[in-house]
Amino acid sequence: MIENLEELYDSIYLKIKENKKIIIHRHERPDPDAYGSQGALAEIIKYNFPDKEVILVGKESPSLSFLFSTKEVEELDYNNALVIVTDTANYPRIDGKLFSDNNFLIKIDHHPPLDNYGDINLVNINVSSCSELIYDFYDYLNKKYDIRLNDTAAKLLYVGIVGDTGRFLFPNTSSKTMLIASRLLTYNFDMVELIEKIDITSEKMMRFRAFIFENYVVYHEGVAYLKITKEDMDKYEIEPGEVSSGVNLIRSLEGLLAWCFAIDEGNKIRVRIRSKGPVINGIAEKYNGGGHRLASGATVKDWNELDDLLDDLANAVFKYKKATK
Numbered sequence: 001m002i003e004n005l006e007e008l009y010d011s012i013y014l015k016i017k018e019n020k021k022i023i024i025h026r027h028e029r030p031d032p033d034a035y036g037s038q039g040a041l042a043e044i045i046k047y048n049f050p051d052k053e054v055i056l057v058g059k060e061s062p063s064l065s066f067l068f069s070t071k072e073v074e075e076l077d078y079n080n081a082l083v084i085v086t087d088t089a090n091y092p093r094i095d096g097k098l099f100s101d102n103n104f105l106i107k108i109d110h111h112p113p114l115d116n117y118g119d120i121n122l123v124n125i126n127v128s129s130c131s132e133l134i135y136d137f138y139d140y141l142n143k144k145y146d147i148r149l150n151d152t153a154a155k156l157l158y159v160g161i162v163g164d165t166g167r168f169l170f171p172n173t174s175s176k177t178m179l180i181a182s183r184l185l186t187y188n189f190d191m192v193e194l195i196e197k198i199d200i201t202s203e204k205m206m207r208f209r210a211f212i213f214e215n216y217v218v219y220h221e222g223v224a225y226l227k228i229t230k231e232d233m234d235k236y237e238i239e240p241g242e243v244s245s246g247v248n249l250i251r252s253l254e255g256l257l258a259w260c261f262a263i264d265e266g267n268k269i270r271v272r273i274r275s276k277g278p279v280i281n282g283i284a285e286k287y288n289g290g291g292h293r294l295a296s297g298a299t300v301k302d303w304n305e306l307d308d309l310l311d312d313l314a315n316a317v318f319k320y321k322k323a324t325k
């Protein structure tokens, strides 16, 4: 797949050049990388091709809407538009699907490619974030076609990388990630102010963090989980998406190797699984999910099935410990 990257960059560049109107999508419940990759790509296109119309769509997230706002669109807006989707692994998760089969669709993403819904699919799972991938794309275009990056694009890419790497702490952080971050910091934006804004936590979320620390359960040596019921979410007035954002809060627990948050969404229980070594996306796939080797999502039908999933995690942890002793 990697040897094709340059070909993919070229074909996407050609499509961008060919089209006057470009509509860029991201995934539902957007995180900093969804905002960053989507917004930066738009900035790069607008900066280098000022006569193009670039439209950003997607429901706003209250905590990230300071970065830029999106536009309400209708089906008519998609006439003769090129559609690009960033940071979105599968079709159902695309936020806003008013485009049709007539629209040429490009997927740019860094998740394992289970659903290549695009006419062109630029997927690289060896980068920290979709924002890093957008930077790689830009870097290639810069060398070949003298495409430039502006301050706003640099800021947005930085936000995306910081978000998906947990501030350069998660194992997806590579030396190349750091190099790119370093280059981005040569642009003119206030990094400190930006990170403080990203870090702002609502009071209800602060209280919910206390709930997390109070209620996680050590299931087995190296394995922990947290159950979150609808009542819990009502009590703290938080949404399932906000719960998921807390899954890394317990990662520093001594001895922990794999853990999950199980969130009761009414008709199903969504499970966010994380690991510090054992590969867990096979387990996620067994329970109607998938994802990265060390960060995946699954769905179970009830709490009993969650126990099965936890047993599988305990097994993976046991094998991992034996193999790495």
Ligand SMILES: [Mn+2]
Pocket (backbone or CB within 6 Å): 033, 034, 087, 110, 129, 130, 164
């Ligand atoms: Mn991402």
